[in-house]
Amino acid sequence: MDAAIHPVSYVRSAPEPDLPAPALSRGALAWLRTNLFSSWTSGIITLLTLAFCLWTIVPLLEWATVKAVWSAPDGALCRQHQDGACWAFIAQKIDYLSYGSYPASERWRVDVVEIVGAALIVWLLWIGAPHRGLAAALFFIIYPVMTFFLLHGAPWLGLPIVDSGSWGGIFVSLLTALIGIVFSLPLGVALALGRRSRLPVVKLFSIIFIEFVRGVPFITILFMANNMLPLFLPDNWAPDRLLRPLVGTALFAAAYMAEEVRGGLQSMPKGQFEAAQALGLNTRLMMALVILPQALTLVIPGIVNTFIGLFKDTTLVSVVGVLDFLETMQNAFKDTVWSGPTIQDTGYAFAAMFYFAFCYAMARYSAATERRLAAGRRR
Amino acid sequence: MAEPLVQTRTSRLYDPRVRGYAWQAALVVALIALVWSAAHNVSVNLEARGIPMGFGFWNQTAGFDINQSLIDYSSLSTYGRAFWVGLLNTLLVSAIGIALATPLGFALGIARLSPNWLLSKLALVYVEIARNTPLLLQLFFWYNAVLKALPNPRQSVSLGGVVLLNNRGLYLPRPEFAEGASFVGAALLLAIGAAIAFGLWARRRQEQTGEQAPVATVATALCIGLPTLAYFALGRPIGFTFAELSGFNLRGGVQLFPEFAALAFGLTTYTAGFIAEIVRAGILSVSKGQTEAASALGLHRNLTMKLVVVPQAMRLITPPLTSQYLSLTKNSSLAVFIGYPDLVQIFAGTVLNQTQAAVQVMAITMAVYLVISLGVSAILNLYNSRNALKER
Numbered sequence: 001m002d003a004a005i006h007p008v009s010y011v012r013s014a015p016e017p018d019l020p021a022p023a024l025s026r027g028a029l030a031w032l033r034t035n036l037f038s039s040w041t042s043g044i045i046t047l048l049t050l051a052f053c054l055w056t057i058v059p060l061l062e063w064a065t066v067k068a069v070w071s072a073p074d075g076a077l078c079r080q081h082q083d084g085a086c087w088a089f090i091a092q093k094i095d096y097l098s099y100g101s102y103p104a105s106e107r108w109r110v111d112v113v114e115i116v117g118a119a120l121i122v123w124l125l126w127i128g129a130p131h132r133g134l135a136a137a138l139f140f141i142i143y144p145v146m147t148f149f150l151l152h153g154a155p156w157l158g159l160p161i162v163d164s165g166s167w168g169g170i171f172v173s174l175l176t177a178l179i180g181i182v183f184s185l186p187l188g189v190a191l192a193l194g195r196r197s198r199l200p201v202v203k204l205f206s207i208i209f210i211e212f213v214r215g216v217p218f219i220t221i222l223f224m225a226n227n228m229l230p231l232f233l234p235d236n237w238a239p240d241r242l243l244r245p246l247v248g249t250a251l252f253a254a255a256y257m258a259e260e261v262r263g264g265l266q267s268m269p270k271g272q273f274e275a276a277q278a279l280g281l282n283t284r285l286m287m288a289l290v291i292l293p294q295a296l297t298l299v300i301p302g303i304v305n306t307f308i309g310l311f312k313d314t315t316l317v318s319v320v321g322v323l324d325f326l327e328t329m330q331n332a333f334k335d336t337v338w339s340g341p342t343i344q345d346t347g348y349a350f351a352a353m354f355y356f357a358f359c360y361a362m363a364r365y366s367a368a369t370e371r372r373l374a375a376g377r378r379r
Numbered sequence: 380m381a382e383p384l385v386q387t388r389t390s391r392l393y394d395p396r397v398r399g400y401a402w403q404a405a406l407v408v409a410l411i412a413l414v415w416s417a418a419h420n421v422s423v424n425l426e427a428r429g430i431p432m433g434f435g436f437w438n439q440t441a442g443f444d445i446n447q448s449l450i451d452y453s454s455l456s457t458y459g460r461a462f463w464v465g466l467l468n469t470l471l472v473s474a475i476g477i478a479l480a481t482p483l484g485f486a487l488g489i490a491r492l493s494p495n496w497l498l499s500k501l502a503l504v505y506v507e508i509a510r511n512t513p514l515l516l517q518l519f520f521w522y523n524a525v526l527k528a529l530p531n532p533r534q535s536v537s538l539g540g541v542v543l544l545n546n547r548g549l550y551l552p553r554p555e556f557a558e559g560a561s562f563v564g565a566a567l568l569l570a571i572g573a574a575i576a577f578g579l580w581a582r583r584r585q586e587q588t589g590e591q592a593p594v595a596t597v598a599t600a601l602c603i604g605l606p607t608l609a610y611f612a613l614g615r616p617i618g619f620t621f622a623e624l625s626g627f628n629l630r631g632g633v634q635l636f637p638e639f640a641a642l643a644f645g646l647t648t649y650t651a652g653f654i655a656e657i658v659r660a661g662i663l664s665v666s667k668g669q670t671e672a673a674s675a676l677g678l679h680r681n682l683t684m685k686l687v688v689v690p691q692a693m694r695l696i697t698p699p700l701t702s703q704y705l706s707l708t709k710n711s712s713l714a715v716f717i718g719y720p721d722l723v724q725i726f727a728g729t730v731l732n733q734t735q736a737a738v739q740v741m742a743i744t745m746a747v748y749l750v751i752s753l754g755v756s757a758i759l760n761l762y763n764s765r766n767a768l769k770e771r
Contacts, residue, residue, distance in 0.1 A: 223723075223741060
């Protein structure tokens with residue numbers, strides 16, 4: 001009774017005033033407000049970051065473009081323009097940086113190896129390309145043989161022999177990485193299968209090899225390949241100076257590949273193994289036809305990431321006297337014709353762009369493949 | 380006429396157990412043959428080249444100098460002593476790299492997740508550049524293009540007169556401890572102890588009564604206030620000497636050699652990029668429902684992070700973070716390229732070249748890294764088994 005006359009305090013007696021119209025939620029201004037100036041702290045951070053960018057990135061871009069020396073016969077012009085990069089130096093040295101001292105008349109052989117290799121890799125990595133099995137056979141069997149005869153030479157084909165001492169530059173870096181992947185992937189698959197084997201001796205051997213290689217730095221593996229491989233072999237077998245670090249690289253990469261592949265094998269559901277066995281396949285056929293094709297596709301992102309690491313690590317082979325890209329760059333700095341204060345910065349910037357372009361492209365590919373492979377599991 | 384069915388026994392050749400033994404026996408035989416022939420070749424080759432076979436070199440005089448050493452070392456010391464110098468230098472640069480890369484990596488990882496677009500993109504650019512260029516290139520850049528290009532000591536770059544930077548390295552102030560300095564240290568320890576006690580008391584009180592205490596403020600006040608009080612009460616027993624120019628060189632202060640500075644800096648900036656991605660992935664992996672549930676319980680943003688998100692993210696962050704620490708330690712072997720006297724540069728480099736004892740030296744060097752790697756992995760496995768998600 002009483003309540004009807006005196007309404008309770010929480011029941012509103014008059015309508016609430018209208019709220020103001022909502023702020024803009026679309027357009028450039030709204031974007032700025034949500035992403036850059038959402039609060040006082042955010043606004044201050046934005047201004048500080050902007051100031052930092054203006055202070056570093058703008059001068060860097062000017063250094064690399066507007067103020068840079070693009071063409072010059074020698075270092076004199078670069079010594080005058082000390083506030084800009086000296087791209088003329090790179091242009092002058094690009095042949096040496098690409099091929100080392102490989103004879104100029106034979107450099108087409110290097111180009112052929114690089115182009116064929118690039119084409120095969122694209123074919124292999126393009127999920128959904130036709131006949132990828134054929135691509136794998138070409139890449140892992142025919143291509144290494146072709147590479148050896150083209151680069152080293154084959155007198156019976158009219159290709160003069162080029163001593164590996166004159167190899168150098170970008171092509172040696174790419175070759176090292178390529179040999180690393182061509183040999184490490186099959187070896188890695190074998191080690192991964194060995195690690196999951198029921199046979200204790202095989203399993204123990206695989207575990208020891210993998211853990212040993214992953215536990216020591218790459219440099220010590222290179223030192224070991226360089227200093228100790230000749231000791232392990234009979235005197236008359238002494239391997240080539242370039243071959244020793246390549247063996248080390250392949251073994252090193254194999255241990256890391258094995259762990260990636262093992263991850264793929266572990267993620268295969270048990271039903272796949274059982275289904276293959278129910279079809280009457282023996283272990284070898286089960287692995288070759290059912291498990292490995294699925295597991296390897298699943299770990300493509302991981303394999304590519306390992307390959308990025310391997311590609312960056314190829315810079316270390318110069319410690320045992322291999323003339324890789326970075327080492328040819330260091331050598332090029334010593335040319336007195338070009339000596340100047342901007343030469344080193346320019347050279348390192350160019351090398352950084354080279355490695356970045358390769359690694360970033362592979363990283364993007366890896367991420368895209370990962371998303372693609374996960375598509376089936378996404379909801 | 381049909382022949383009677385004969386129960387055919389499968390050949391022993393198709394018995395998986397027999398096959399397994401055969402394969403393993405073949406592997407063992409092959410391995411023994413490989414090791415035996417390698418050992419034979421090694422002994423023949425070593426004898427032919429007159430290379431020492433034992434570890435006798437360990438106690439011989441080294442005869443070379445090392446510019447940076449944590450323990451007493453001179454050219455009259457033994458190769459064994461040089462080994463310890465190298466090992467300590469490796470551990471030193473790794474520890475400093477880890478100590479610097481962790482906060483930088485966490486800051487970058489959190490910046491990547493910032494709602495501020497510009498900040499997150501700037502962090503992204505840094506992370507991509509750090510991760511996609513070789514560490515060696517970054518080291519060369521810091522060492523040759525930055526540190527070697529600095530002015531000579533007479534024109535040192537000075538940061539407020541406290542830190543001096545020139546082409547001979549980085550100069551930091553050297554603390555000088557007068558009488559009574561140990562009391563300031565004791566005061567600091569006392570303050571830390573008191574802060575911990577206060578924290579425990581506050582937690583117990585909160586559990587019983589629900590009342591909160593300003594733990595952070597009290598702890599900070601204790602840790603800063605008590606040592607400062609002791610410092611002034613005892614007549615300022617701790618001072619700093621700064622590096623000063625005398626002649627063509629700097630004197631006083633702590634000098635960090637450019638090799639050390641470049642290596643520590645390069646390892647830090649490189650590894651921080653990887654740590655940032657690990658931290659980002661770890662935080663993102665905590666599902667949104669957790670944050671929402673925490674807000675529904677009435678926890679505010681900072682407490683949600685501290686009590687709900689970070690503990691769950693750490694479970695995912697710890698294993699890859701540890702493997703980054705291990706690879707930083709292994710990457711410190713790149714010291715050999717810029718001449719920082721670490722284990723590989725001194726022992727697998729100079730000592731190996733002087734003694735020619737390649738097999739022994741490489742075995743020791745690799746064993747050291749293996750012990751570090753496997754030891755840390757074992758600790759990590761223990762930690763993981765304790766902190767794994769308990770599912771029932």
